[in-house]
Amino acid sequence: DGGITQSPKYLFRKEGQNVTLSCEQNLNHDAMYWYRQDPGQGLRLIYYSQIVNDFQKGDIAEGYSVSREKKESFPLTVTSAQKNPTAFYLCASSEGVSTLDTQYFGPGTRLTVL
């Protein structure tokens, strides 16, 4: 999991602003995922991508957008449409696209709305 990096570690956003969270992996993994973590809520899937230039909505995609222009990169944009964006955001990747493949997580970005 050391091959997955996220930046920044902490991010502060004013209301009405869009912000982009970075996720990079050098593991040559095909699949990448974004999760949101809130206290007592576990990990909730925002978006995932199984191949370059393709991605799918997860359970809580509203107010978020992603792109997958390169295999190693999967940035997440938190838009102003996301009404409660303060949370811990985790990126993950897996070697293949099967749910049998182990997911490895990045260190996370903590987003706070001021």
Place this chain on the structure above:
Amino acid sequence: GENVEQHPSTLSVQEGDSAVIKCTYSDSASNYFPWYKQELGKRPQLIIDIRSNVGEKKDQRIAVTLNKTAKHFSLHITETQPEDSAVYFCAAPGGTALIFGKGTTLSVSS
């Protein structure tokens, strides 16, 4: 779709005791069940997983059991130590992505 329920939400034990966390799932076709450990402020890390062709898997003090008939799987930690204190998540396949339980906060006091 898949639904994963995890219990208990918090668990406090004395050092040296055993701890058991249970998860139930709804999709009988699910065939892979990982467990992740997340220390405070850190990333979740896979500690053990089990596939549906076996009923139990052990790794030192950690074991996972699977009951496909009842659709539940459990994490067992023996001889708990203070460094076992963390949040533990179970997961099961839900379509093309994993569905995670809400987590169990384990506290081990010495």
